[in-house]
Amino acid sequence: MSNKNKVFSYYVPNDTEFKEITFFGLNAIIKKYLSRIIIKNKFNNYFPLEIKAIPEGTSVPTNNVLLTIKLTDERYFHLFAYMNLLINDVLLLSRKITQLLENKLLYERYFLLTNGNLDDNIGFIYYHTLRNNKIVIEGIIDNLRLLEDTYGSLANGYGYTVINDNHKIWLPCDIDKNLFDDILNKLYINNWSTENLILEPYTNLVEKMKNDPTSFGDRYSVNYKKENLMLIKDDNGNFDTVEYSEYNDNELKLVFDNGYLIEKEK
16 A cells, blocks of 8 residues: 555644634534445445544634544545545534624624623514625615614613614624624714624524635645644643644544444533
8 A cells, every 4th residue: 555545634724814713513514424334345334434523612723633534444545535525514614603603702792882781682573684785884874774764763771772673684694703893893883782783593504604605725724644633732721733642632532433423422
């Protein structure tokens, strides 16, 4: 067997927009695409792969390894190309989840400034998409003024303007973070309450991801090499990617072993 086939792959986010990436979506991909018969081999007719990854929901600084894939049958080196397609979906979904969480923090910060109570019961909500579907700062203000003319407004307990009867503008949950920050700040300095805006449900992310033009290479790097990598965490909770060593605890846990999804112990 040539040396080029004796490799494994590892995936590293190189996205410069976020300091951290929240990993999400691998288990769903494994259940849908990998836990089925694909190749007749010594591993009971399943994918001859071993996948290690950080637990879903974990946030890790960019430029650290998120998962590694190792072939357990070197005859099927071509599987790496297939896995790149699947992992592309996982990593793009991770990026969108990260974007959602960043936007949620921004929303909560401005909501507290202009309303003061995140637990406020807003009841039934009427959603309004933007006219012409343009997500620009001036467009948000124009739409709020249109809603105010139509439904009226009032001042909340903090003195910020709120459209009557829970009429709100619906924004995509994966809106660009910098644009979203500018929008929230513009509303704040113009005395509009953040509660006039609402982010769409994150469940729409998967459908959005299918139409995302972002290429795999733009956001993540995949490499093939003979040495294994691992993710370690120091006593202060800081992550670092290092060459594999049996003397360190690996934060990448086994999640797939030759056709079997490794369920976390309850």
